[in-house]
Structure formats: C-alpha cells, structure tokens
Amino acid sequence: MTYITKPRLHHPLLAPNALGFTRRDYEGKVSTLCAGCGHDSISAAIIQAAYELDLPPHRLAKLSGIGCSSKTPDYFLGNSHGFNAVHGRMPSVLTGASLANRELIYLGVSGDGDSASIGLGQFAHSVRRGVNMTYIVENNGVYGLTKGQFSATSDPGSKSKRGVVNHDQAIDLVGLALQLGASFVARSFSGDKDQLTPLIKAAISHKGAAFIDVISPCVQFNNHVGSTKSFDYVREHNAALNRLDFIEPREEITVDYAPGEVEIVRQHDGSILKLRKLSAEYDPTDRISAMGHLQLHQARGEVVTGLLYVDPDAKDLHDHLGTVQKPLNQLGDAELIPGPAALAAINDSLR
Amino acid sequence: MTYITKPRLHHPLLAPNALGFTRRDYEGKVSTLCAGCGHDSISAAIIQAAYELDLPPHRLAKLSGIGCSSKTPDYFLGNSHGFNAVHGRMPSVLTGASLANRELIYLGVSGDGDSASIGLGQFAHSVRRGVNMTYIVENNGVYGLTKGQFSATSDPGSKSKRGVVNHDQAIDLVGLALQLGASFVARSFSGDKDQLTPLIKAAISHKGAAFIDVISPCVQFNNHVGSTKSFDYVREHNAALNRLDFIEPREEITVDYAPGEVEIVRQHDGSILKLRKLSAEYDPTDRISAMGHLQLHQARGEVVTGLLYVDPDAKDLHDHLGTVQKPLNQLGDAELIPGPAALAAINDSLR
Amino acid sequence: MTPISAVNDFVVKFANVNGSGSASANGMFAKSILRMGVPVAARNIFPSNIQGLPTWYEVRVSEAGWLGRRGGVDLMVAMNPQTWDQDVASIEPGGYLFYDSTKPLPATRFRSDIQVLGLPLTAICNAAYSDARQRQLFKNIIYVGALAHLIGIEQEVLETLIREEFASKPKLVQPNFDALRMGREAAAEMLKPIGLKMRRSQAVGDRIYIEGNSAAALGAMYGGATVCAWYPITPSTSLAEAFTAHCQEHRIDPETGEARHAIVQAEDEIASIGIVVGAGWNGARAFTCTSGPGISLMQEFVGLSYFAEIPAVIFDVQRGGPSTGMPTRTQQSDILLAAYASHGDTKHPLLLPEDPAECFEFGALAFDLADRLQTTVFVMLDLDIGMNEWLCRPLTWDEGRRLDRGKVMTYEELEAGKDFGRYLDVDGDGVAYRTLPGVHPSRGAYFTRGTSRDPYARYSEEGPVYVANMQRLLRKFETAKSLIPAPVSRPAKRRTPHGVIYYGSTTPAMHESLHTLEQQGVHLDALRVRGFPFSDAVMDFIEAHETVFVVEQNRDAQLRTLIMVEGEVDPAKLVPVLGYDGSPITGRFITDEISRRMRGLTRSPVPQVAE
Amino acid sequence: MTPISAVNDFVVKFANVNGSGSASANGMFAKSILRMGVPVAARNIFPSNIQGLPTWYEVRVSEAGWLGRRGGVDLMVAMNPQTWDQDVASIEPGGYLFYDSTKPLPATRFRSDIQVLGLPLTAICNAAYSDARQRQLFKNIIYVGALAHLIGIEQEVLETLIREEFASKPKLVQPNFDALRMGREAAAEMLKPIGLKMRRSQAVGDRIYIEGNSAAALGAMYGGATVCAWYPITPSTSLAEAFTAHCQEHRIDPETGEARHAIVQAEDEIASIGIVVGAGWNGARAFTCTSGPGISLMQEFVGLSYFAEIPAVIFDVQRGGPSTGMPTRTQQSDILLAAYASHGDTKHPLLLPEDPAECFEFGALAFDLADRLQTTVFVMLDLDIGMNEWLCRPLTWDEGRRLDRGKVMTYEELEAGKDFGRYLDVDGDGVAYRTLPGVHPSRGAYFTRGTSRDPYARYSEEGPVYVANMQRLLRKFETAKSLIPAPVSRPAKRRTPHGVIYYGSTTPAMHESLHTLEQQGVHLDALRVRGFPFSDAVMDFIEAHETVFVVEQNRDAQLRTLIMVEGEVDPAKLVPVLGYDGSPITGRFITDEISRRMRGLTRSPVPQVAE
Ligand SMILES: Cc1ncc(C[n+]2csc(CCOP(=O)(O)OP(=O)(O)O)c2C)c(N)n1
Ligand SMILES: Cc1ncc(C[n+]2csc(CCOP(=O)(O)OP(=O)(O)O)c2C)c(N)n1
Ligand code: SF4
Ligand code: SF4
Ligand SMILES: [Mg+2]
C-alpha cells in the first residue's frame, strides 16, 4: 500500500536541557509535507534551536500565513500556541500579538509566496516598524501548496513544470530587509543545520525585527528544467498526462561547508545553486557594506549565506511606543478604566 | 470674502509645438489643491514635458490612486482619459490598461501614502514586472488629504502637527525601485522645473518601468517642528483649538542648482532638506553602483537627485508576454474567436 | 413677505471656504447658544479637500430639543462667493441673508422675499488689521460678534468661551475680544433688529456636547481597549486620534510615564484588522476604526475572526458609498456588508448607537461582547454622529463595573485538569473556552486556523465535524441575541396597527417626525433597534403590527433586509423609508414619506387605521 | 447478506494516498466506462496537501444518466491503510471490498456483510518491477486491470485510452498494457465473479466529458477575453491554467507566433482584479478567477467597478467557507457576498451554470453582459463543477455569433458631434455610453473615478446629482434582468401547489430527486435559476405556488435570501433545503429533506396538497 510514513522529527538523544526538557518536548505533530521537503529540515532546526536555548516551550508563540511552509508551525513546538492566519498577512497578526504581550517570543514562519508576493507590503512594514520577532521565510522560489506556480522570488528565466517561463525580476528578500531597516538579517540553507540552528538562536535572542531567509528546496515543483537528459519514467508519465499525479519521495538535501567557502548544491531537478558562506572576518554590523557585499556576490551568481547584518543595540516597537513593561493583556480593570470620577470631569469639560 | 483663486496652470506663451498644440492643450481643470502645494508644480512640469515631447494629448492615459497627489491628473492633460482608482492600487489598474492597449503612453501618479504605505506591494510588483509606464510619486512624506498623518516615507524622529513622533524606518522608494529592477530610476524636487521636466520627458520616452520620486513639500502638514521660534498667530490659533482650522496660502518652493551641487532647501515649516544633484560625470547605466551612490549620500543626510539609473535596452511586460503588436482592445471577432469548427474538434477530444 | 420671527427656534447656516478659519468661529457661535441654555444641533458639510472649496455649517437652534436636521435656512451667513446663488436660494421666504457688503452687489443677486443684512466685513478688517492672515481670521470673529448682537447672544457667554478656548494661549484672548466687539458695534450701528431671537433657557440641562467619534474613543478606553491599529480615512480618523488623546491623558502609568496602551498607524486597513486579530487572539482588547472602503478591505480577516473565533472590534464610521463615493457625506450603507462580511456563511453582531452617549456605551460594551462571543463586533457610527458635536446625556460609568472577559480558561483550571477543547460547546450556548498563549507549560496550547477542525482544534475535513461546528456558530449567534442591547420602544399615544423601526443617527429626526405625525393625527408605535442579531422583542414588535415602516439612510433598505432575512418577516409588512442623498435625514422628509405612504395604506385592502 | 447485483448502475470508490499516481489510473477507469457508452459521474475528494494524505475518487456508473452523487459505495477499492476503517464502513451491505492482500489482515478488520476481494498487488508488483517508482505507478494500473476484469470493461477500450493518453510518449504505452494485463490475469485467476457488471450501451451519445474550469476557460476564449489576471487558489487555479493552454493552442497569431492574449499571474487577488478593471476600462475583455478568500479581497475593486461602471468578469469557483474553511471541498456559499459585494449600496449580476456546458456558455456570455452593463459580472462555479470532469452536452458556438461590446461611442460618432455624457442615460435603460482612452484628439475624454459625479463625469457632491445616479444604477440593474439567462422550468407531471428552485451543481442531484419523489407520488414543479437579478419568470413561478423549496449548498440559504430581498417574497413561502457538509449534495439527501418537510407541510394550516 502506498502510505508513505514520515519520521517524527525527534532526535534519538533525549538528553534534557537546562530546563529539563528533551528535544521531544519541542516537537509538534507529524509533518504532512512531502518526504524530503526542505521545510521539514527547518522545523528540525527550530526545534534544535529552542532546545539549545533552554526556552520554556509555552513562552513562544508561532505564527504563519498559508502555504506548505506556513503549515510547519503545527509540526514543531506542540506546547506553544500557534496561529495559521490568512495568506500573506501573518506579519500584522504577529504585530498585534506582540503588542498584546511583550513577554512572549514571537516566531513568524512564512513562504516566499506568502511574504514576497501577496504579503510583500506586510513583510516590509512589520520589518520597518521593528516588531520584536524572528521572521523566517522558507524560500523555495515557488508556490508549493498550490502546485508549482512562480512566486516573486523565482528567478527570471526559470520554467515551471507546466512550461511557463518567468520574466519578472526576482525579489531578494534579504536585500529588501536590509533596505527596510531590519536590525538582524541572515540567510541560510535548509539542509545546513550547522549554520541554520545558531542563526535561529541568534535571531530569537535578538531584540527587534530579525529576518532569516532560508533557501528550502521544494522537491516537487522546483522550477528549473533538469539537466538530466536521461529518460525518467516518472517525469514522462506526469508530462504525458499533463498533471502532477505521481510524486516521488526524495531525500533531503544537506550541505556542510566552512565559512568563506562556496558550496555548489545540486537541486532535485538538477539545477545548481552556488552558496557562499560569509567568512569569519566579515563584519556584520555595517549595514551599508552588507548591502554592497550582497550585491557584489549576487552579480557573480552567488548566494551569500550567514549573518549579514545585526544592530546589537536595536530598539523594538514597544520601545518606540513606550509601552509599560507589564503585558497589556495582563493589565487589570483598575489600570485600564479611568473610572467614574474622571468621566465626570470629562463631562464637565464638554458643556 | 475668502475664496482663494488658483491660477490656471498655463504658461503665458502660447506657441504651438510640432503638432500644432499649445501648452493650453495640455492643461486640465483648475487645481483645487492648496496654494503653493508642490504637487501643482509637478503638474506644470508634466504639462511642459508633454508639450515639449509633441505628444498628441489624447494618446496618453493618466492613472492615479487616492490622495491630494492622486487628484492632480484632473489638473493636467484634459484631453487624456484619466482614472482615479482606489487607494494604493493604481499600479494594477495601470498594468491592466497597458495590457489592453500597448500603444498609449501610461502615466501613473501617486503619493507616498498611496505608493509606500498601502500600495507598497503593488508598486513593487508593477515595477518588477516591467510595465511600460512613467510612475511618478509626489512625495511629501505625509498624508495630505487625510490631514497630516505620517506616511511610510516620513523620516523617523519627525513629529506631526498633532505632536505624535514617528519611529518607523523611512522607506526610500528610489532604493526600492533600484532593488526591484526598475529600468529607469530618478529623483527630483517639485520646485526644480529645469531638472524635473527633462526627467519626465526621458521617463516617458523610456520603454519599461520608469520611476521618478519627486519630493513635493506639503504646505500644510509637513511634519517637522519649525525652527521659527517667533510668535506665529496662525500656528498658535490652530494649536489652541487643537484643530487645523485656518490654512495659510503659501508660495511654491523653487530651487535652481547645477549638477554636482548641493542645494539647501528650507521648507515651509523651517526644516532643511539637502539636495545633491548628480554630477554630469555620473554614469547612470550601472545599477549596482547607483545603489551604492544612493546609500553613501543618504548616510551623509543628502538626498541625491537626477537620473540614477537607466537601462536603455530594457524590455517591457509586453515583450515578456510576447503579445501581438496590435492592441488587444482592437482585435476583431475573427482574431479572437476560434469558431465552431475548432470547437467541434475540441468536443471530439473530450469524448 | 413678513420677516420670520422666532425665539430659540431657527436655523442659521454659514457658507464658507475651507481652511479659512471659519470652523472655530462658527463652532463658538453654536456653543454660545448652548451656554445660554438652548439646545443646538450643528452640522458641518465639508468637501474632500484641504483648502479653498465650499464648506457649510448648519446650526439648528431648538428650545424644544429637536436635534435632527430640520431642512431650510432662516438666517444664511453667506461668506462664500462661489456658492452665493445656491445659498441665497436656500433661504426660507421671510428669512435673512447676512453678507459682506464691502463690494456692492447688483440687486439681481438678491431675492425680494428675504431680509438682507449687509455688513462691510472686509472693509472693517482692512481698517483694523494690516496682516493678511489676521484680516482673514478675525473676519470670522467679527461676524460672530455681529450675529451675537442681532440674535441676542450675551457678550459674557462669548467672552467666557474665548477665554476657555485660548486658555493655553492667553495672548490670543484680547485680540478675539476686540474683534467680537467690533462686529457687535458695527451691527448695532448699521443693521436693524431682526425677528430671530435668543432667550436664556434651562433646556440644555446637564447634557454634554461631544462628537460621536470622541465618545466612542472614550468608550473604547473605558471598555479596556489597549491595542488600536488604524489607517486614516474620513470620517473615522478622528476616532483614532481621539483615542490617542484620551489615552495620553488617562492611560499613562503615573510612576513611569509609560503607556498602558499601544496605538499603531498601520500601512493599510488589512494590516489594521490583522493587528487587531493578533492582539485579540493574544488576550488584549483591540480595535480598529475605519469607513466603507476599509470594511471592504477587511473582509478576509473578519471571516477569519468569525471562523477561528477571535475577538475583535471594528468601529465603522459610515460615509456615502459605494466606492470612494461621497467621502465627506453621511450614510448608513455598510449595514449589510458588515452583518454578512466575508465569503462563506458568516454573521456578525452589530451595535447601532443613536448618539455620542451610546457611542460611548456601545464603544465599551463592544469589547465585552467581542470577548464573550469571541468574534468581531461592529459598532456602526456614521459621519453625522461621528464628526459632528451632538448634544447628549452625560456619559456614565458605574463604580463597580468590571470588564467581562468571557470564557478564558486559566492556568489554575488547566492545572486542575479541566478538559480543554477550544471549540467544545461545554455550556450549550455555542461559546467555547479559549486559552491565552503562554498560559501553561504543557496544557491548553492549541493551533488556531481558518480551516475546519474538530472541537479539540484538530484539523479535520470531515463533513459531520464541519457541520457540527457551523451549527455551533449559529447557536453562538443565538446567544448573541440576548447580549445585544434591547430595542427601545416608544409607544404611540393611541393604539395603532402601524409601527416604525429606526436606528442610529436617524433618531433625532425620527423623534421630531413622530411628534409632527402625531399632531397630524397619525399614530405610530416606534421601536429603535440598537443592534444585530435582533432580539425577540424586535420580532414581537413586527408581529404586533400590520405595517412597519423601516427608516434608514441608504438606498437598498439594508436593515430592512436583515430583518426580513433573520426574522423571516414578510417583506409586504415592512415599508422602507429611505433618505440617502448624503445629508443627514430630516424630520420633514420622514414625515412626508410616511404621510404619503399612509395615504396609500389607508386606500389599501388593509385599511384598519385606528381612527 | 446477498451480494449486490447491478448492471451499469453502481458506485465504485477508490481510496488512495495523494501523489501516488492513482489519479490518472482512476481517471482512466472512469473514462473506459464512458467509452463503453455508459454515463459516469466521477468526483475527486482530495486534501489540501501535496503528498501522503488520503484522497478518494468516487465513480458513479449510471446508465439512467444520474450524474449527481448517489451516496453509498457498492465497490470500495481500499488502497489506503490510513482510512481503512472508514472506507470499509462506508460500503453498502452486500457490497464489495477490493484490497491489496499482500499483507494478511485479521478478520476483525473486515465486515461479514460484504464481499471481500483480495489481490496481492504489492507482491505482484514487486515480482514484476525492481524500481520503487515503477512498482508504485504500475500498481495503480494493475488494479484497474483487475477491476476491468471483474466488472467487464473491454480490454480494447482501455488499450485505446492508454494509447491516447501516452500519444506523446509512445514508450510508455507497452509497459501500461503489460500492467493492465497482469491485473486482469491475476483477477481472473484469484477472484470469483462479482454482481456488478458493465454492458455496452448508447446512453452517452455525443456528450463530452470535461471539467467545468476548462469549459469556463474555453468560454472566456470564445467570449473574446484577452486579458486574464489571476492568483493561484484552489479550486480556481485550473481555470487560469486551462485558459493559458487554450490560448496557446488557439489564440496565437499564425504569422508571427505572437499572443493575442495577455495572462498575468499577479501578486495577489487585489492586483488581479485591479488589472482586470484597468483592462476593462481600456476596452479589453478581461477576467480573473478565484475562490472565496479572493472574493473577500476583491470587494473594494468590485465596488469601484459598480460605481465607476467598468466591465469586469470574475469566475468564483466556490469552495467550503468561511475563511480558509475547507479549501478542497465544495459549497455554494459565496452567493450573497458576490451579489452585494463591497460597501455602500451595490448589486452585481451573477451567472449560475449547472454544468460545464453552461460554464462555457455563461463563460462567454459574461463578457457580453459585462460590456453591455458596464459592471462586474460573476460566474459562480464551485469545486464540484470546476474541478471534476462532468458528462455534458457538446459545446456549441453559432457560426455568425458576434461579440456584443455594448455602448461604446466611436471616433466617428464623436467627430460627428454626438453628445457624450459618460453617465448620461440617453436610452432610458440606465446604461450610458462610454469611450475608450485615446479615441479622439479633443472629444470624449473623461475622468473616471469612484466618487460621485454628474452625467458628464464631473465631480459632484450634490445630493440630487448623487441620488439621480444611484437611481440610474437601479434602472441598469432592472435592465440586467432581461439579459440574464432565463430560468429553466421543469413542470411536474401533475398540477401541484409545490415548487422547488435550485441552481448550479445541485442540478443533477435535484433531477434525480425529482424523479424519486415523483415515484413516491410527490409532485413538484421545478425551476432552475440561472442568474441574478431574477427575471419576472422566477417571481411568477413563486407567485404560482404555495410553497417553494429552495435547494442549495450553503448553511444560510443564500439564494433564498436574494429571492426574498429582491423579489419581496414572503419567507414563509420559501422552504430552505440545505446540504453544506462540503461533499456534493446527493439526490438521496434532497429527497429525504423534501419528503420530511412535505409531511410537515401537509400537517400545516395550508394543507392543499394536490392529491
Ligand atoms: C487569499 C488567498 N489567496 C490564495 C490562496 C492559495 N494559496 C495557498 S498557499 C499559496 C502559496 C504558497 O506559497 P508559499 O508561501 O511560497 O509557500 P510554499 O507552499 O511554497 O511553502 C497560495 C497562493 C490562499 N490560501 N489565500
Ligand atoms: C482604502 C482607503 N483607505 C484610506 C483612504 C483615505 N485616504 C485618502 S488619501 C490618503 C492618504 C494620501 O496620502 P498620499 O498618497 O501621500 O497623498 P497626499 O495627499 O499626501 O498627496 C488616505 C489614507 C482611502 N481613500 N481609501
Ligand atoms: S510541495 Fe514542495 S514545499 Fe510543499 S511539502 Fe512538497 S516539497 Fe515541500
Ligand atoms: S494638504 Fe498638502 S499635499 Fe494636500 S493640497 Fe494641501 S499642500 Fe498639497
Ligand atoms: Mg514557496
């Protein structure tokens, strides 16, 4: 029979962390994503980061939009409240949640369609507002859940499984986040656990808008025509029927490369990705040179990974608004209601 | 009595251009904007540009969103069809119009609220799609029509007339347009007719997405607290009543400075703007160095004006889509309807 | 034509140009009448523009306390040459025209059946001031002085007002006194007495004078709202601005100076409601305020709030639709869209305040309702209530009143092992318990989504699970009926088979019309509806009458539609009376419409009129 | 329990896991039955996910031609262990269970009242193939072969289908033949004959088998649409994708290879409808397709289209709401939101196709209507029609048919001095002339806006001007009544005071139910409504009956609401019959509901049932 079982995300080692929680305490429901989907690796890195940070799992709130990527919050941190909002609008919902209770940790998970297409405005404005959050885009350059259309991060020239060629300029979310004043900007690759986990930890620890663009290959709908010219039964089968009927389980793509190195990743469709890990000498506190660095390597066809920029003294939206330290959702009636006497004075001023 | 008459925008000289039109043929209705509003100067520059380009006025379509700026298309090119759409969504309407008839010239006029706040997504996506248009943002850093709230281009630290301080990062539309792949990117100042008119002409002549950010002071709601410490009757009057009741007619701010120079502009509220005109040697065909240049001067508190970037060989959306040369809105039934025979064949294939 | 003669009962209308400083002068005029103890209803009619276009201010003086628009003008203060002709035409026969006679006008520009009061205002100003801006600003005060003399407003009253208004800028007091006196003296010198007169009265009582938007914002503050996310749009902008001001005054931690509230001007309406939904989910009381276009943009999120059951409050200050419509005119035309907002099967509670006092009450109540019902509650204001100052009863807040936060399961309950099913109807009222994020280390966490799920919040696409949940939502809506403010009944003096239903800003005009109709021998039982879903009392009222007029300010009889649909009422019973030209509906209009229909009705096969 | 025995009349259901390649195999199974001349109704039930979750395919074989869902399963092909229990439970007593018997299952997992057909599919595959992917893919073909043997599908029919499907990849043909044969042979060897049988017939006739989305896209192409802007959303995505494919096939300039169309995947639904409005304004026929969440997001632009009077077409392929709801299930629950979309007083025409043939017709007609009425026209499909292949009459297009572009004033007319008032009602039908941008150097230009304006398109905030325009829009909506396709009447065999109204994808189930009811002696006149606003014929039908059932697939009886509101119909007359669990409504359900109500009705104070 055909049911493909998914491994639960937990690690064999169940050593407790400083709070006494094991990795299992940071897991969620069994993933229903395709086997080999990069998004599952990101979930694993989130679990790992939360575990290593000794976070009380219920003190984090996880929010997302709509998409395969946006489903993932159900698959990690099962003891955290989660909110799968509407497509492209997670940033505003997260902003509201963060206003209501400044004491929780807010993790926003989104896709490239969710954040760069329909959600570009909300992405941009939440970043420039300095909402204290970790905002992860699981970037596969495609709409996974709706079966393979281009997203706004798809490269011009790429071709969908239906044969349509993309001509629009790709949006570089990292460049955008830098421009918009995000105070923590990083990029990584789903299969690079060694790089990704510490970045997520750093982002969570950062106060202000922390953005991580994680390249996360979609095993089904990657948009490049494969270089494999050999006869592939499955591909031909689907092509003949003009539908995406049979879907093949794939292995997760992992990488392991050192700072300063370039790693060539071959994706499931045979296309090539050149990842360049920032060198150990790179100074991530200079925003303008970060932008320059990014542009430079982009022009060379390289995708820079690592922590591109951080402002260690960043302020967040609550600082800007000067809100009280006590969470707004915990203020009592006495703190909220000016009372009858004040109202009488107000009435008097209106006569 | 108190009615303040507005000058019609026409120039005293009524010399006809190559098509036999005078400037008056490019004018529109009498403006209902505040006396001295920068937006009216931009209208004048558009009129001048169309006149100098010898455009048949009816072959241009002018589209806008909602705002004081977005009202201006009613005040120029009265023989052109105009479309005052909904707030922040002019770019999509313009895109559709342009798809329907590739032969007209499309001029999009918007405000900073319209394009950088509610309309950021549509602005970005129309630009990256390469719609063949001239997109002008009349940027006053404020919502004029709704009486002085911050827009997304307001500087952090600025203070509204109601005393609210802005903390959000300002969006630099020029930087954004460069990032998004606009093939023509310029900035100017409403009062700099000598710079603005040629830029508009060049933008109109450009094929692809041409963006001009025009700084255009609002005489009513500029957000900086004036440096004038002297007793101002009007200011005090409005402040005492806590409403913006009396509004003073102002003179338009004009500038005249040479390429390479920095011009210090004092705005109506006393705040200072440092404009730097690109030097004659500047090479506008290198996108990456344009971005660098912009960042560099921004860090110095200067606002670079001039043509920052142009790709003379840009392609537009119609090129990408491979549409027929004949406007789609002029295709006849025979060109559109495959007919009964084709339908019979289709039926056959479905049995 | 004999000049109109009336005491404490007339309409003065000011025609000005916006941005000319007239608004504060005209407002002072209205307030001075109030201070003489005589009720006033004043309305701004302004363009969607900042400076240079026509604007009017209509002041109805009514000792009898009729606060609706009356229609017609007894004294026109014509300060705008652009609109001169229409302004002159609008004066009632025998009425008065006050104007700036500095430049002589030909006789053809006047009417023979009105009284003309010319004062050379520009000349007076030019003589007194050299600065152009002062000339403009004080001209307004001068005409107020002249009018005060003509109709008999006490000088002390005006001077007190000036002292109050300029309390923070005392330098401005004397110049305003001077201008006022100049006008008074010029009028005394150059004009004959007129038939419109003010007389001190006690008719105002302890009532206050406040804009609905400001009152609603106070309601939100008293209702415990801590998060406000908004996007500017006329006529709702001043609600957010008032909330900001009120909170700055009353919601600051006295020790630290920190804010016990968070107000975000969002990038658009979608973000505004998104922020509200996020905050509501996380247990803060949150609201946004907007107008029609914003309601259109918020549809998707309202559906999420309905289905995922998240408290939210939206103040819709309605304006003239559709589309951008008449952005500075009033209407009640978002009722239907709000009630059934979003795709799929949805229904949302509405509150329908009649005046600023109810804006305050419902503004506070909305947050209790949203928390108790875990859904979006709309408070439907309109431009007329929202942006005009209305005379209304003082705002009150009971000493012991507590915020009702609805069913929130606590740490203690979870710890004690209480069963938590986020969508489990434990009490049979359709309302389930929720938990707030972060409440408990291992219990009570759930995943909120807009997709179908079972009572324990687990994703489910099964038909019966879906249907059971949708039925529960109907049960919840049933529960809402008992929480929505009951309708207010106003029985006729005589038994009658005719009723009338009305709501919101129509109220003062309706009351005046009921009075007039009664005098004409037409008796109607009246019911003011205060919210949706309708309680049984509304349906009983309809049941008890043969014909029920439904008076509202939209074209398509939107509340009538809701009554028909939700109450299963035969439309033949419900006669629409619709005024929707963008001006507040008048008593005269309602009276005419109802009289006309009554004539039709008495000829109809159902002629049992009770007399 | 005797095994079910039936010829050309039974239900087969396949339970699979998505992404396993079963969809094409199952589709081939259904099509082979059609090729034997027997009507089939096949429906996919799939999750909102890409791979690894349960999916079903329900094939109703019905020589009598009943194309609605019947309910119940006669033969279950249980290929998904995740859903085994519910799948086994759903089999009718006496029905058949076909499964992969490679791994033995305990007797407790079966039922005693069904026939069990075990075939060791995995074992067969493992023996025949070494590649895991081939094992998976061919397993599907093998079970099709086995089923073909069991119910008697001709081998040639299947082989022809395989040849057709793999015409472009001939290498794949023989392996599929082989797999088919393996299944057939295994079944012949290991299984006893069953009671469900196929027999060649002529019942299909010249009908075609097509998805509604594809047919609607063909309609758009024939209707002259040149601009399509869309955003992916289930279940509408395949409409845009089909339009792309059809245009690539039929709308390319043969000389230059250039496209006579422009298709843009926009960044969201707001941009999609914005592009459509821009193109419509500029004279191109334009459409978007979406589902509920998109309709919510498009509200503001629909209001602009209404008020500024710009042609636009929206295909709403409805799914289960509210909110994200049940994104892969079917409903008719956007009716009300579409009809009254946007704030302010608005109304929009809807077209309600019953099947793909009408999707084609209305898909084309919508563009004529949008141009003639200068407004947004909605074509309301649903997932059931849109994403399933339906058997329907062939698509037809009259040779001489011309596109009707409505009132567009030409260069010649302008040049000749014809008076042009963009919002001037010259013909009394509420529809004014428009001009297209660029038409004439000095005449015909106007400024389009969402704000109020006079007949010559000049901005105006005057009450009477606004009201006159709003009244004209009502006149236009009146005109629409005569342009919307007339309802289709299906009178009962006997005179009856009972009627039923239905529409859209409910049609096949309704027809079957009418037949069943008739056999039970219950007679109903039936009327299929095909659009909104309703023509007089709809109201006459209601008038002519004492009770009218309104059958629809939503909770809140949305079409019934429209009928009440627009037709001023007493709700007491309109009895709702509502199936809204996300599965296509069944004839059984409708019959049960109507029978139940009829029993109630005959006991009611209006007992004049005609027998
Ligand atoms: C308003 C709205 N429009 C469209 C959709 C359909 N939709 C669901 S997910 C999705 C795209 C998801 O793409 P992305 O964010 O890149 O996520 P991925 O699946 O690739 O991880 C779309 C268009 C929706 N749910 N809501
Ligand atoms: C959907 C919607 N929201 C809000 C408004 C109200 N509104 C009108 S203009 C405007 C801001 C305009 O600002 P900008 O684009 O900067 O133009 P300016 O007036 O400054 O030239 C707003 C918020 C609207 N018309 N529509
Ligand atoms: S479709 Fe792509 S993105 Fe979605 S779960 Fe499968 S592999 Fe991941
Ligand atoms: S408010 Fe500002 S932007 Fe608007 S017209 Fe006046 S000066 Fe111009
Ligand atoms: Mg993606």
Ligand SMILES: [Mg+2]
């Ligand atoms: Mg602005």
